[in-house]
Structure formats: C-alpha cells, structure tokens
Amino acid sequence: MRKTWAGSRVDLHIDLDAATGRRSALESALRDGIRQGRLAAGTLLPSTRGLATELGLSRGTVTAAYDQLVEEGYLTTRPGSGTTVADLPPEAAAPPSASPMPAAPRHDLRPGLPDADAFPARAWLAATRRVVADARSAMLRAxxxxxxxxxxxxxxxxxxRTRGVLTSPDRIVITSGYYQGLSLLSGVLARNGARTVAVEDPSHNVFRAVVQRAGLTTAPLPVDAHGACVDGLTQGADAVLLTPSHQYPTGVPLHPRRRQAVAAWTRSTGGLVIEDDYDGEYRYDRQPVGALQSIAPDRTVYCGTASKTLGPALRLAWMALPPELVKPMADAKQQADLHTENLSQLVLADLITTHAYDRHVRATRLRYRRRRELLLAGLSAGTGPTAHGVPAxxxxxxxxxxxxxxxxxxxSLCARQGLALRGLSELHVEPEGRPAGLLVGFAAPPEHAYRAALDALFDTLRKLAAGRK
Incomplete structure (x- = not known):
C-alpha cells in the first residue's frame, strides 16, 4: 500500500523553491530551517522514504540531500536511530537578528510570588488522572x-469554610485570573452608569490602571496604620476597591471600625465594595481575618485567586457576586473568551473537595512563616529599614x-547585586515626597536558595547604610 502524508511518522514543513533544482532546494530549505532555529538540535527528521513520498521527490534525491547536510555538519545519522539535527554552536544555528533572552535575577524577591518548587505536583497529577478518567467528555466539551x-x-x-464568605455556586463566576475578573467587572460597572471607584493609595498600580481603562475615574483613599481611610467614601464614589485582610503594599488589615464604616456606606449609598482577598489564606500569628464580604454580602464582590497558593501561571480566580451582577459578569466573560479552560477548573475542584488544597496551604503557611521570621531577624534593629504590616x-x-x-x-544597587524586588514609590498616585521603600517577597526563592537570597539582601542594605547622607 502506498504511504501517504497522513500516515507519516514525523511531520515536517518544507517549502521548496521551484526556481532551483529539487535536491538543491531541499538542502537549502533544511539548512535554512536549522540556521533559523525552526529545526532545533535533536529534532528527528522523517525517513528518506517518508519525506520523498510527502514532497513528491525520488528517494535518491532526499538521500543525497541528507548525505550532503551530514557532510556539512548540519545533520547526524546513526543506524537504527534515524536522522537528527546536529547540535551546532549558537552562532551557527541562531538567526543573525536573534537577541539574547534577558538574564533571570539570581535572587527573586519580588512580592506576591509563591515558591514554584512547593507546587503540589503529586496531588495535582493524581487529581488530573481522576478527572481524565471520570470526566473526560465533560472536560472536552465547551x-x-x-x-x-x-x-x-x-x-x-x-x-x-475558610474565609467566612456568604455565597453559593450560582453566585460564583470563574475568571482567567484576577486581572481579567477586575477588567470585566470594571466594564460592567461603567456600562451600568458608575463613574468613580475609590482605590487605596498606595495600591497595586496595575489594577488601578485596569479600572481606569474601563473609563472609570479612580479616587485615592489614603492608607495609614489602620488600613484605608474610608471617610473619603462620602465624596461620591460608586465603588471602592479594597484589600482589607492584608493591605497591598503596607501589609496592615483594615481596622474593625473601618470595616463597619464601609458596610454602613454600602447601606446608605448603594455603593459597591470590591474586595481583593489576594493572599487571605496566609496569616501566621493567628486565624486569618475573615472576609469583609460577610458583613455586606449583597453589596460586595469578593475576589480570590489561586495565584498566591498554587501559581500565577494557572490563571484561575473567582468572584463571589451580588445576585444582580452574576448575569452581566457571565455575559462579559462569554464575550471576552467564552470560558476559562475546563481541565484546570476540574482539577482544582478535585483538589479542594479532597482537601489536598487545604493541606498544601497549611504546608506553605508554615514554610512562609519561617521565611518571614528569618527576614525580620536579619534586619538591623533601630538603624536600618523599618518593617511594616502584620505577620501575613x-x-x-x-x-x-x-x-x-x-x-x-x-x-539599582539591588539589581546589580542580582536581587529582583519592587519599590514603593510607583504604587502611590503621587510618588513625590513619599517615603522610600522596598517590597521584599519572601516566598518565591526555592527553599535551598532562600538564605543566599537573604544574605545578598542584607549585604545590599549594609551598602546602602554606608552611603547615607
């Protein structure tokens, strides 16, 4: 039976130049593919018989082209192993215009990133196997x-159970990350007539920009040792974006009296609270403060995410919504990207219902608590930086x-020392005259590398102290 392209063991795109000879065109196409990086070192090429059938060439032509490229060093061949792309020096294989990838910092202390090495891979794989075995058709349907x-x-x-949120499955919308959820919600609020959203100052500048891109004005709410100064809500805001359990970036929780003031504001004005509970699971000295949503459930959009517990690349977040916002948000989600990918949703559901998710959170909570304590213990008391926020x-x-x-x-000095972290100023609406600060994440480095990261940080702080005015 004649072998067809559809039955080929290895697929390979080859564009032959009709203006040149067939063998020469094949050699040039393969040579260019290797030089341009489209055919990486170790790539297995089709058999001479298979490629000849696919391209309509004689097997002798393909064999001769392979032999020529073996002689030139572009290909290697071993009996029984087929023909593969040779491992060429980078300058020979890469296109002339290729630019090097930026080097990763030696010590990643950026805020908000979990330890990727702590990802519960075994539990995730076990949940994936159960989902694929039990819900394969559901996984693949729209x-x-x-x-x-x-x-x-x-x-x-x-x-x-864990955050005190008052909700039900019909009031939850799943989004591809908190970024998308806030973007969709901002658009819904703008279409419903909202004009102004009060936002903590300082706060995450990326999310402030998300609200503004929807056409909404952001009004700054100053933050002090008790969290956002919510008295400013009386000045006409339609909604307020808060991080009440652990204010970003200062790390203070919203004072109970201010929580009650926010709830009273929603009742008197009909205003909406957008509660970003981005890391609410991680409190180290006591039981985590419950969600603000529990005292104003019909006027609060509670936002949670797996980005701090499992990893930001999963793009899984959820919103517990007041009833009247469920359909507009589901419609907005459908218009944005139809739906969040099914498999990861089903796997996370399995992790939660089997309590593997709880076990992972508890394990990382212990790990991150120790890391925070090591960070604070290494700071010079009284003469160096001041640490802010509760243990969370x-x-x-x-x-x-x-x-x-x-x-x-x-x-700049941190970057030269191989440290990646974040400055405080850019998180203020008006950075001029604000205190200088560094946001130090203690979760991202692998366990074996954390002490080295701290040593580099403390060495940098000593150099900064030596350069005082």
Whole structure:
C-alpha cells in the first residue's frame, strides 16, 4: 500500500523553491530551517522514504540531500536511530537578528510570588488522572462562561469554610485570573452608569490602571496604620476597591471600625465594595481575618485567586457576586473568551473537595512563616529599614531611613547585586515626597536558595547604610 502524508511518522514543513533544482532546494530549505532555529538540535527528521513520498521527490534525491547536510555538519545519522539535527554552536544555528533572552535575577524577591518548587505536583497529577478518567467528555466539551459547576460548588464551600464568605455556586463566576475578573467587572460597572471607584493609595498600580481603562475615574483613599481611610467614601464614589485582610503594599488589615464604616456606606449609598482577598489564606500569628464580604454580602464582590497558593501561571480566580451582577459578569466573560479552560477548573475542584488544597496551604503557611521570621531577624534593629504590616502574606514592606540613598539608587544597587524586588514609590498616585521603600517577597526563592537570597539582601542594605547622607 502506498504511504501517504497522513500516515507519516514525523511531520515536517518544507517549502521548496521551484526556481532551483529539487535536491538543491531541499538542502537549502533544511539548512535554512536549522540556521533559523525552526529545526532545533535533536529534532528527528522523517525517513528518506517518508519525506520523498510527502514532497513528491525520488528517494535518491532526499538521500543525497541528507548525505550532503551530514557532510556539512548540519545533520547526524546513526543506524537504527534515524536522522537528527546536529547540535551546532549558537552562532551557527541562531538567526543573525536573534537577541539574547534577558538574564533571570539570581535572587527573586519580588512580592506576591509563591515558591514554584512547593507546587503540589503529586496531588495535582493524581487529581488530573481522576478527572481524565471520570470526566473526560465533560472536560472536552465547551464550558460554561460562569465556570464549571464543580469548581463553583467547591469554591463556594471552601470560601464559606475558610474565609467566612456568604455565597453559593450560582453566585460564583470563574475568571482567567484576577486581572481579567477586575477588567470585566470594571466594564460592567461603567456600562451600568458608575463613574468613580475609590482605590487605596498606595495600591497595586496595575489594577488601578485596569479600572481606569474601563473609563472609570479612580479616587485615592489614603492608607495609614489602620488600613484605608474610608471617610473619603462620602465624596461620591460608586465603588471602592479594597484589600482589607492584608493591605497591598503596607501589609496592615483594615481596622474593625473601618470595616463597619464601609458596610454602613454600602447601606446608605448603594455603593459597591470590591474586595481583593489576594493572599487571605496566609496569616501566621493567628486565624486569618475573615472576609469583609460577610458583613455586606449583597453589596460586595469578593475576589480570590489561586495565584498566591498554587501559581500565577494557572490563571484561575473567582468572584463571589451580588445576585444582580452574576448575569452581566457571565455575559462579559462569554464575550471576552467564552470560558476559562475546563481541565484546570476540574482539577482544582478535585483538589479542594479532597482537601489536598487545604493541606498544601497549611504546608506553605508554615514554610512562609519561617521565611518571614528569618527576614525580620536579619534586619538591623533601630538603624536600618523599618518593617511594616502584620505577620501575613508573601511580602514585607521595608521603608528606608530618610538619610539613606533615594529609592531609585537602592533599586539599582539591588539589581546589580542580582536581587529582583519592587519599590514603593510607583504604587502611590503621587510618588513625590513619599517615603522610600522596598517590597521584599519572601516566598518565591526555592527553599535551598532562600538564605543566599537573604544574605545578598542584607549585604545590599549594609551598602546602602554606608552611603547615607
């Protein structure tokens, strides 16, 4: 039976130049593919018989082209192993215009990133096997814009049990990350007539920009030692974006009296609270503070995410919504990307319902608590940076003494020392005159590399202290 392209063991795209001879065209196409990096070292090429059939060439032509490229060093061949692309020096294989990838920092202390090495791979794989075995057809069907019911039910139960959230599966919408959820919600609010959203100052500048891109005005709410100064809500805001359990970036929780004031504001004005509970699972000295949503459930959008517990690349987040916002949000989600990918939703639902997710959170909570304690223990008491915030989350804010070098110089020195972290100034609406500060994440480095990261940080702080005015 004649071999066809559809039965080929290895697929390979070859564009032959009709203006040149067939063998020469094949050699040039393969040579260019290797030089341009489209055919990487170790790539297995089709057999001479298979490629000849696919391209309509004689087998002798293909064999001769392979032999020529073997002689030139582009290909290697071993009996019984087929023909593969040779491992060429980078300058020979890469295109002339190729630019090097930016080097990763030696010590990743950026805020908000979990330890990727702590990802519960074994539990995730076991859950994936169960999902594929039990729900294969459901996994491959088109999804629900609101999110898989299995995950919405698991999340509703989990939030009620661990964060005190009052919700149900029909009031949950699953989004591809908190970024998308906030973007969709901002658009819904703008279409419903909202004009102004009060936002903590300082706060995450990326999310402030998300709200503004929807056409909404952001009004700054100053933050002090008790969290956001919510008295400013009386000045006409339609909604307020808060991080009440662990304010980003200062790390303080919203004071109970201010929580009650926010709830009273929603009742008197009909205003909406957007609660970003980005790392609410991670409190180290006591039981985590419950969600603000529990005292104003019909006027609060509770936002949670797996980015701090499992990893930001999973793009899984959820919103517990007031009833009137569920359909508009599901419609917005459908218009944005139809639905969040099914398999990861079903796997996360399995992790939650089997309590593997709880076990992972507890294990990482212990690990991150120890890391935070090591960070604080290494700071010079009284003469160096001041640490802010309660024992919680994945980062600590360090404000720098007024007579130290300015923040931009501090960040430049950190970068030269191989440290990746974040400055405080850019998180303020008006950075001029604000205290200099560094946001130090203590979760991202692998366990074996954390002490080296701290040593590099402390060495950098000593150099900054030596350069005081």
């Amino acid at each position: 999804g629900d814009p609101q999110g898989r019911l299995e995950l919405r039910a698991a999340v509703a139960d989990y939030l009620g 989350g994945l980062h600590t804010l360090l404000t720098l003494p007024a007579d130290w070098p300015p923040e931009d110089e501090a960040l």
